[in-house]
Every structure is written in structure tokens, then in C-alpha cells.
Amino acid sequence: MLYGVGLGPGDPELLTVKAVNILKESVKVFVPGEMAADLVRPYVTEEPEILEFPMIYDKEKLNEIWTKNAQQVAEYAKKGTVAFCLIGDPNFFSTFTHLKKVMAEVAPDVKTATVPGISSITSCVSQMGVAVESSFEVHDGSDIGYMIHLKARKPREIMNKFKKQGYEDFIFAERLFSDREIIIKEQDKIPEEGNYFSIMYAKKMNQNNGEE
Numbered sequence: 001m002l003y004g005v006g007l008g009p010g011d012p013e014l015l016t017v018k019a020v021n022i023l024k025e026s027v028k029v030f031v032p033g034e035m036a037a038d039l040v041r042p043y044v045t046e047e048p049e050i051l052e053f054p055m056i057y058d059k060e061k062l063n064e065i066w067t068k069n070a071q072q073v074a075e076y077a078k079k080g081t082v083a084f085c086l087i088g089d090p091n092f093f094s095t096f097t098h099l100k101k102v103m104a105e106v107a108p109d110v111k112t113a114t115v116p117g118i119s120s121i122t123s124c125v126s127q128m129g130v131a132v133e134s135s136f137e138v139h140d141g142s143d144i145g146y147m148i149h150l151k152a153r154k155p156r157e158i159m160n161k162f163k164k165q166g167y168e169d170f171i172f173a174e175r176l177f178s179d180r181e182i183i184i185k186e187q188d189k190i191p192e193e194g195n196y197f198s199i200m201y202a203k204k205m206n207q208n209n210g211e212e
Contacts, residue, residue, distance in 0.1 A: 002077040002103065002110055004090030006117015007039045014118050015039065019085075022115055027080040030073055032095050033087075040085050048085070053095055066102045073099070074107035089119040093140060145204045152200040156192050159200065167202035174198045 003022050008014035023029060023043040030049050031037045037048045051069045056062060076082045090096040091114055100112050121138055125131055137144070147167060149158050155172045162170070172190045174182040175197050184190050194200075 001081050002073060002100075002112045003081065003083050004094070004096035004100065004112065004114040005083045005085040006089040006115060006119070007036055007085050007087055008118040009120050009123040010035065010039070010087060012039050012042065014123070015043075016115065016117065019115050019117065022081070022083050023085070025081050026083040028076040028082045030082070030084045031086065032084075036085050036087055039087075040083075066098065067106055070099060070102040070106045074103060074110050077110045078107070087117075089117045090114045091116070092119050092121065145206070147200075147202040149200040149202070151196055152194045152198040153196070154192070155190050155194045155198065155200050159187065159190060159202070162200075162202045166204050168205040169203040171201040172198065173201070 003026075005019050005022055006016075007019065008016075020043050023040055026044070028049070029040055029044050029046070030051050031040060032051055032053050034050065037050055040048050051072070052065070053069070054062075054065065073082060073084060084090075084096055084099060086095055088094065096114070103110055103112065147162055147165075149162075152158055152172065159170050159172075170185075170187055170190065172182075172184045172194070174180075174195060176183075176199065
């Protein structure tokens, strides 16, 4: 089993309890850099292994490196719990997203899951001493391909509005991480009414984010 573990924005006190538990259970811990290694060292008995992911543009060389790294991680993940730990959250602008895609090709029998981390997107306002009290956008310079609608009290109405903007893939959720959690991926089953703790996720179909 392979877990993508979010370590938060860089403060060692901002790791979640679940992240720490996965680290302690793992037979092997991989990280993409020294900063992540520093954050996990207090919670592991063996030195975390740093995998290199160079910022180069040679696609053939990049594919070779990603494949080698995925094969190395898979070797351990086939035997027990393995953690690939990174700064932030493993599902937002993350190395783990691409690693999971390559893993599905080189070791399709390895199951994967993620442990969310406190991301820079939500934590930056704490350090800045400000707050966000209305809708906002997050950019890395690329085109917008996703939408997350909080407090989705009218999910079907929201879905129909997003469809007019080019979104085609939708997931509706209520009370995430609770014992009353609901996640609906079939569009025809998305209800008319949601509650305060409802979220609608939408994706344009030309996006590829490593979902299986």
C-alpha cells in the first residue's frame, strides 16, 4: 500500500495526527527533497530516502527517472505500508499525483491513497495575518480546469451552471471525514438539495490529474 502523505506548509507542528501515524506504520518512507526529510525524521526510525525529480525538459529522460522512482517505491509498497511524503497536500499541484500515474503503469497491483496536509493555499493567510471571507481563485499560471463549490446547498443547480462553463465531470460530497460521509460520483444520482457541509467538485474533461 502506498500513501501520499501531506506534511503541511513546513512547520513540523502542522503535521496531522494521521500523517504521523502513517509515518510510524510505514516500512519505508520516501521524500522528494531535504525539507520534507527534515519534517519526517522525528517520526521514523530509519532515514527517509530522497528521490530525485529534476526540473528538466527532456521528456525521454524525465520518463526514465519517473519510471525508475516508481519501480523503487513499488518494490516496498508490494510488501507493506509505504509513505511518499511531501510539503503541502498530495492532491494539489503535487509530485505524488504524477507518481501515482506512473505507478499505475509500472505496478498496477499497488494500491494508493492520500493523507491530506495543510496546504499553502489555506495556511498562507494565517502567516499574512489576513482572512478570506468570500469566493477566491487559486492560480499557478495555467488555465482554470477545476472548480470547488463550498456549501453546495443546490447541487444540481450548481452542476448545470458549471456545465455551461465547460465542466463535465462532477462529484458531490457531504460531511466528509465523518461517520455520515456521502460521496456521489454518478451525475444522475446527485441530489437537488445539499446542506451547509456539502461540496461540489467539477472538472473540465481535458484535465488530467491522476484520478483512477
